[in-house]
Amino acid sequence: MRLLVIGGSVFLGRSIVEEALRQGHEVTTFNRGRSGEDLPGVTAVRGDRENPDDLRALAEGRTWDAIVDVCGFTPRVVASSARALSGHAPLYAFVSTVSAISTWPAERVDETAPLWECDPEAGPEDGDYSVLKAGCERAVETFFDGGALILQPGLILGPWENVGRLPAWLRRIARGGRVLAPGDPGQEMQLIDARDIATFTVDQAAKGTEGRFLLTGPAGNTTFGRWLADCAEATGSDAEFVWVDDDFLHAREVEPWTELPLWIPAGESDAGAWSVATARAEAAGLRCRPVRETVRDTWDWLKDRDVAALEERLPSWRRHGIAPEKEARVLSEWDAR
Structure with a gap:
């Protein structure tokens, strides 16, 4: 698999790149080179996702089997990435958060729970982290011409945190x-290791899986x-x-x-902070190591x-x-x- 990771040098993004390389996939990373160092073995493309020229340069002459976006926080920025990369991969996997769900943490939630209301082209002034993440999910689903895989992690721990x-x-x-x-x-x-999310993400991207998955450890782990x-x-x-x-x-x-x-x-x-449904992800292959x-x-x-x-x-x-x-x-x- 040829994989593009937007980000890929910090914590979860680093774990995803590391897992993809371990499995023998070809990995391109796209980042500014400021937050962390790219892992040896990747094709590192420097650029700022908020710069349209950098996005065009990234996409020009390149195609991938899947895109994984681990550093999207503003809907209009994610929308620009989704538009620029349409036609360059069949699948866009976006790492969101369980807090994009409007009824969490007050209630137990699953993949059918409602998201916060947020326009897919909203700016940073239009909401807090949780609200904007919901808008980012909609940006991928609205503007990417291909499949969307939405990943909503819970509380993530692990090396490189x-x-x-x-x-x-x-x-x-x-x-x-x-x-x-x-x-x-x-x-x-209910805790999960970044490396377990990484394995699930890479596996699902390789399969071309679409849809939404809540990703956290088993309740009471x-x-x-x-x-x-x-x-x-x-x-x-x-x-x-x-x-x-x-x-x-x-x-x-x-x-x-x-x-x-x-x-x-x-x-x-x-009440639902440590009670997130994980059955769908587990059925698709999520496995979590002991805390x-x-x-x-x-x-x-x-x-x-x-x-x-x-x-x-x-x-x-x-x-x-x-x-x-x-x-x-x-x-x-x-x-x-």
Whole structure:
């Protein structure tokens, strides 16, 4: 298979390229060369997808068996790519997100759930991340002259993570001592490794599969307590987890998702956050490795890296993790309650 990956140098995109090369496919990447390095073995085409001349130069004289777009965030930009690449491949696979579904995370969702309303040529001023992703999906379906494969991942973890959620926990737990742990250790979660999404994406692209797939791990494939214990095991830490009530953390303005990544306080309108239907993707071949393996491999990738350099290149890393002095204060107040 000849595959074009728009992006392809960061986290999920990198995993997709790596998997495609492993399977022996020919891979072309199209990116600006700023976010990360292309993997050896690809044909790297430099360009900005927001520049019509760069898109024309990419398409001129080239055809592929499938296109995978991992870095589309604005509908009108995706629409331009879809138009420019029409006729140059029979399939356009677009990596969206479960949050493009308007009823998630309040409800359990499947592939029939409604998307946010968003015009397929909307600009960045016309909505937030979730709304615009829904518009991007429509842009592919509307303007690409060929088949559309829409992939809606849930919470993605794994080596090369560029968001910083799992790395924040690994770094904190590796320091050891008493670790602030939020809410209920038995809270079930639903996590997926970027490499498992990559395998599914490449396999479906090779088959020419069309349609929509929600991609995340099986419901309850870990719990918050088990996940943090996996972090302790992977790092060899002597961390002592101190489980603190949601209300107590709320009262002290501890932020879910950022200061304590992946924490969803009980009672919030997120009943379906860890309850996404995966039957359709599993029937099509999705297989997910154990979360413990994802945690271990992420630590193996992270442990010897220059974290300061990563934070400089990946600003979102600096937003994840609680400040040590704030954690110590909350734990002290919890002890004295």
